[in-house]
Amino acid sequence: DSGVTQTPKHLITATGQRVTLRCSPRSGDLSVYWYQQSLDQGLQFLIQYYNGEERAKGNILERFSAQQFPDLHSELNLSSLELGDSALYFCASSVSGTGGPETQYFGPGTRLLVL
Amino acid sequence: GNSVTQMEGPVTLSEEAFLTINCTYTATGYPSLFWYVQYPGEGLQLLLKATKADDKGSNKGFEATYRKETTSFHLEKGSVQVSDSAVYFCALSESSNYQLIWGAGTKLIIKP
Numbered sequence: 001d002s003g004v005t006q007t008p009k010h011l012i013t014a015t016g017q018r019v020t021l022r023c024s025p026r027s028g029d030l031s032v033y034w035y036q037q038s039l040d041q042g043l044q045f046l047i048q049y050y051n052g053e054e055r056a057k058g059n060i061l062e063r064f065s066a067q068q069f070p071d072l073h074s075e076l077n078l079s080s081l082e083l084g085d086s087a088l089y090f091c092a093s094s095v096s097g098t099g100g101p102e103t104q105y106f107g108p109g110t111r112l113l114v115l
Numbered sequence: 116g117n118s119v120t121q122m123e124g125p126v127t128l129s130e131e132a133f134l135t136i137n138c139t140y141t142a143t144g145y146p147s148l149f150w151y152v153q154y155p156g157e158g159l160q161l162l163l164k165a166t167k168a169d170d171k172g173s174n175k176g177f178e179a180t181y182r183k184e185t186t187s188f189h190l191e192k193g194s195v196q197v198s199d200s201a202v203y204f205c206a207l208s209e210s211s212n213y214q215l216i217w218g219a220g221t222k223l224i225i226k227p
Contacts, residue, residue, distance in 0.1 A: 002158065033214070043204065045214035056213045090158060100210035101147040101166035106159040 003027065004107035006091050012113045018079040021110045023091030025072055031055070031097025032074040033104060034066055038087035049074055050097040081114045088112075117142045121205050121218035128195055129226055136190040136221045138179075138205035146207040148172075148181055148188040149215070153202045162190075162203070200225045 003026035013019055025032050034046040036059075045058035049068035060066075063081075068074040078085060088111050092104040122137040140146065150162040150172070163172030168183035177192045188205060205218040 002160070004158075031213075035215075042219050043217040045216075048213050058214055092159075097213055098210060099208045099213040101164070102208075103149075103161050103164065104215060105161070106151075108158040 002105040002107065004091060004093050004105050006089075006107035006110050008110060009108065010111050010113075012115065013081060014115055015081055015083060017081050017114075018077065019081065019112065021076040021078070021089055021091075021112075023074045023076070023093075023107060025074070025091075025093030026105055029093035029095055029105070030072065031094045032068055032072070033092040033094075033097075034060075034074070034076050035090040035092065036087050037090060037109070038084075041087075043090075046076070048097060055097060078112070083114050086112055086114045117146070117207060117209065117216045119205050119207055119216055119218035121203075121221050124202075124220070124222040125224050126221060127224045127226065130197055131194045132225075134190070134192040134195045134199075134223070136203055136205075136223070138188045138190065138218060140186050140188065140205075140207050142186075142207055142209060144209050146209045148179070149206045149208065150177070150179055150188070150190050151204045151206060153204065153220070155201070159204065195223075195225050197225045197227050199223060 005024045031050045046060040048056040088109045091107045147166045149164045151159045152162045163174040165172040165181035171180045206215045
């Protein structure tokens with residue numbers, strides 16, 4: 001158990017809908033990352049937050065947005081969903097989010113299926 | 116830009132065989148290197164890491180040595196078990212770039 005929690009575990013929805021994925025980091029970690037894992041694209045970094053502020057952006061679509069709240073939990077919002085958004089979405093956390101040798105700890109993921 | 120290349124899978128071995136999963140990288144600076152493992156139906160777990168050249172990371176019988184001259188970080192284990200069946204990801208991280216850059220993953224299947 002990494003200490004990172006994600007809810008829900010599974011999500012099934014229809015095209016055009018909007019969903020919210022939630023992540024709680026490990027106790028003491030200030031940085032949260034979101035990743036998407038799909039069969040065709042592999043693991044892709046979406047976005048990083050540090051202590052409530054956006055720090056880095058990766059291959060995140062404009063239809064997707066995220067935020068980190070004062071209690072450090074984070075939410076990833078996916079809107080106008082398309083079939084291709086079906087994937088496993090991981091949240092990770094780390095102490096300071098400075099990259100380099102710092103380890104990121106991953107949650108169990110949310111499996112999203114768009115029908 | 117930075118990138119990680121892993122050997123394609125699946126890799127199928129018999130129990131107690133020797134394992135090597137190749138990983139090479141391209142980076143502009145001096146990255147830290149990681150191996151993560153994903154067991155079926157689970158999230159990603161850090162297996163081992165190395166933060167500078169010639170460092171050796173090790174955990175659960177797995178080892179990998181950071182080779183700057185060959186830009187490689189190959190994963191090895193002397194005697195694999197059925198429970199090692201999983202997908203293994205090589206990744207790098209630079210201090211100037213907060214994200215992890217991932218390889219495509221290598222699926223390992225161990226047969227009894």
